[in-house]
Amino acid sequence: MEDLMTYEDDDGIVRLLPGYKFDPTDEVLVDFYLKRRVFGQPLPFEIIPDFDVFQIEPWGLPGGDGKIFNQRKCFFHNIGGRDLESLDIRVAGSGEWRATKKGKNVHIHQNNEVVGKKNTLHFWEVQGSCARRTEWMMHEFRLASIANPSKVTKWAVYRIFQNKDLKKVTNSNKYNQDSYNDVEG
Structure with a gap:
């Protein structure tokens, strides 16, 4: 089935064919994809690449088109x-x-078992001592320990996307110095 849904582009990135959308729930990302990645089990297809999401701005991530993502993108990172x-x-x-x-529990619906933790982050552009919140958001998912659900693994899966509601506010203030907030360092 995977050969019918994906293809590899010129840069070696596995992409879904037009008409297919990869938008798993929080539970599926943690309990299926992340759990398999952490324990070294094979995934049905390599739709989530390994990539250090903290080395560049979100609009420069693989699979993006400049400053526009057509859908949510997911990445594994240790x-x-x-x-x-x-x-x-x-x-x-x-x-x-x-x-x-920070620290929202991700549950399995059938038995309410905690399988992971979810953190929500926003991207801020920084210029000197000023920072401006952008429309970019990230959900970070970590696998929780069965023995102690408050402990999490070093491996995470990240879902990165643009929040359309924030985009409208950000664009209206794009060149307004008031949209920058002082950062206390």
């Missing part, structure tokens, strides 16, 4: 070797991802 000063603010390219909601 932050085990990365020295993060803070899990609330993570530098990425010329900006930073800031956590807005």
